[in-house]
Structure formats: C-alpha cells, structure tokens
Amino acid sequence: MRTEVAIVGAGPAGLIAALELARNGIKVKVFEEHPEIGRPNHCAGVLSVEGLHSLGIEPSLKFLQHEIRGGTVFSPDGTGIRVAVSRTRAYVVDRAAFDRHLAETAVDAGVEIETNHRIREFLVEDGRVAGLRGEENIGASIVIDAEGAAGGLARKMGLPIPQGGVLAGINVDVTDVELEPNLVEVWLGERLAPGLYAWIIPTGEGEARCGLGCTKGDAFNLLRGFLERRFDLTECGAPRRWSLLTGGPVRRTFTGGLLVVGDAAGQTKPTTGGGVILGSLCAMDAAETALEALEAGDFSADFLQCYERRWRKRLGKEFSSMLRARGFLNKIPDDRMDRIFASLKGAGLEEALKGFVEEGDMDLQSGVIRTALTDPGLLRVLAGSMGRLAFAELQGLFNL
Ligand SMILES: Cc1cc2nc3c(=O)[nH]c(=O)nc-3n(C[C@H](O)[C@H](O)[C@H](O)COP(=O)(O)OP(=O)(O)OC[C@H]3O[C@@H](n4cnc5c(N)ncnc54)[C@H](O)[C@@H]3O)c2cc1C
Structure with missing residues (x-):
C-alpha cells in the first residue's frame, strides 16, 4: 500500500493535519489502533471559543455539551475567588463526539481512515522514515506521528518524547x-x-465532569477524597485515566520523512495540560510543511525543519511563558497560597481579575500572564503576601 502522507493516530492533531492536507488535494491515510474514533475518551473537554475558531471548527450541537463563562479558583483552605464574565469563554465538548465530527469532516474531504490498525514501527529507508509498518507495510513520502502521550514510535527514530511534567x-x-x-x-x-x-466542569443541570492531575499519589484515591470533601459523594462513575502533559514541547519534532505533532511532541499548555487547541495548531503547521515538501519533492530533515521553525515562531513564546508560570506555581506551598488568596480577597481585586478572564486568551496565555504581572494592584498584593524571595523570583522569571 502507498500514500503521499501517512498519519499515526486519529486524535485531534492527526485528524486536523489530515483534513488540511486532503483539502489541498493530497492523498492521506490515517491509522488508528482503536476500533472507534474518540474512544477511549480521557479528556475533560474544555475548549476555548477562540481556539475552536482558530482551527476553523464551527461549534456544533453534535459535540457541544455546555458553555463556560468563568470560574472559581479555590486555595487549599477553601477560600474561593469567583470570576464570572458576560460572554462564553469556553465550550465543554464530548471529546468522543468531537473527534468523530473531525473524522467525518476529514473523510468528506477525502481522507481515508483505517481503524483497528495499530502501527508498530516506522519503515526506514536510507536513514529516513519512508512509511509505516502495521498490519502491512505502508509506503509514504511523509509520515506525521500524532500518536498522543503514550507514543514511543518517535523515540525509536532517536527523537525525544515528553518526559518531564508527565x-x-x-x-x-x-x-x-x-x-x-x-x-x-x-x-x-x-x-x-x-x-x-x-477541576469541576459543569456538563449540564446538576451534572459535572470532575478530575485532577497529579505528580504523586494515587489519582483515583485523591479524586475520591476530593469528591467527598466537595459534594459529600462516596460513589462516582468509572474513572478514566491518562497521562496529562505539563512539561512543554520536546526539543526536536522532525527528522527525515517524519513530523511529530500534538501530545506526542508535548505541545500542550504547561499551565493546564490542555492540548487539543495548541497541538492542532501545530498539526496545521505540519500539514503546511508537508505540502511544501511534496511540492518540492524534498523530504529530508533539512527541508522538514521548517515545521519546527513554524510552530516555534507561532507558539514558542507561549509555551515558555506558561512553562515558567507552571514551574513557579508548583513551588508555592499551601500555606503561602492561602495567604495570597486571603490578600487578593481582602484587596477587592475581583474586578481586575474579571478583566483578565474577560480579555485574556485561554490558549495563548503569555499576554494575560504579563498583563496580570504588571498590574500595580495585583503586584502590591503579591509582593505583600508571597514573601520577598518568592516575589523576587517571580520578577526575575518574567523580567518585571
Ligand atoms: C484527564 C485529562 C483531561 C484533559 N482535559 C483536556 C481539556 O479539557 N482540554 C484540552 O484541550 N485538553 C485536555 N486534555 C489533553 C488532551 O486530551 C490531549 O492534549 C489531546 O487529546 C491530544 O491530542 P492528540 O491528537 O495529540 O493525541 P490523542 O488525542 O491522544 O490521539 C492519539 C491517537 O493515536 C492513537 N494511537 C496511538 N498509538 C498508535 C499506534 N501505534 N497506531 C495507531 N494508532 C495509535 C490513539 O489510539 C489515539 O486515538 C486532557 C487530558 C487528560 C488526560
């Protein structure tokens, strides 16, 4: 079997890349190891309005579950800061239905998707990736690896996989x-x-998706303890577990014949672990690069490095700003976080915070991080409540 572009994984990153290529007349095949697109579904399904727009995805009742207009952030002692805004900032989607919708759109554009087809390794010829080895050998001019967080295919080609912050x-x-x-x-x-x-994400009347991410401890035990504390609940539905990536993109995302996108490349937000929007934006950059490579007939690493230049130019600053914010947040002990929240409430800064939520981009967060950290009222509160050394570190991290 032969195709122009072969894609491993029918998650959002793989499907968006496939769609983009097929719309440009390229023969694309996507291989998905599971029998059904979108399942198993591990995701909380919060996608920003702007993010969907930037991917050219029209919100549809096929996958929308609910709308989000802000939130309440609680410190460890339960002090809540509530910020509600007037417009819808994000949608809660049923990720299985969302992925199915993407797959249907891709198929309509001419993409071929093979489910139940696990890819075991890349075919390598003359030192570059030249296809996939699955149920059979699939020759391809370019391979896009969109195998998600669990992926190990890229590592076999000597590329790094997400490691820190998993x-x-x-x-x-x-x-x-x-x-x-x-x-x-x-x-x-x-x-x-x-x-x-x-997190607690409302999905309908009296219904919610609850979850957490953790670096240590048993996630299910922690979640059970949380549900008991928050809702007095001792029973809940079956847990869905998966790796959540907060360590930022890997060092290198291409080699001869191969582009790595989405979770497989660590292209998620270090502040939240959310990766659907940013991973898919990078997948669009991969598709554009693949188009140019096909046109030039050049699939060398030298040519394909322009994928990495592209996504780093678009999002490099965003990833690094969010990574610094995550690293800093992880170092704040609970008692200090409680003090910061008490001071924020005492200073009546909810209106200022509302402005950040109203205006800030949920995906490209460097702008809102900078705006928040240069707000004089907020800076005064942070300087007074987080301790001199920590505040100096914060200033240093963001060149304030
Ligand atoms: C608990 C949790 C909550 C989350 N909540 C959010 C959220 O609210 N918002 C958000 O934006 N992100 C969220 N995420 C992150 C989000 O799920 C990922 O960033 C996103 O799914 C990455 O998309 P992807 O296409 O790169 O990979 P995936 O969606 O993981 O898709 C990869 C696909 O490749 C297939 N595959 C893997 N290996 C092979 C192989 N060898 N052969 C064939 N097929 C293969 C897999 O079966 C899978 O279908 C959450 C993650 C977790 C764990």
Missing part, C-alpha cells in the same frame, strides 16, 4: 450535584493535586 490525569462524571451552572471550579493544593489542580 502527570497522572483522571476524570469521572458525577450527577445530582449542586454547582453554579456555567462556572468551572479549580481547586489548588499540594496534598489535593500535587503538580496541578482538581
């Missing part, structure tokens, strides 16, 4: 709970969710 992520669905209908909840705490936070 968290255990978990979600469960709960019903008959009381919560504000359009606000997410984010709960911080070293003991509750070390390395990230716990």
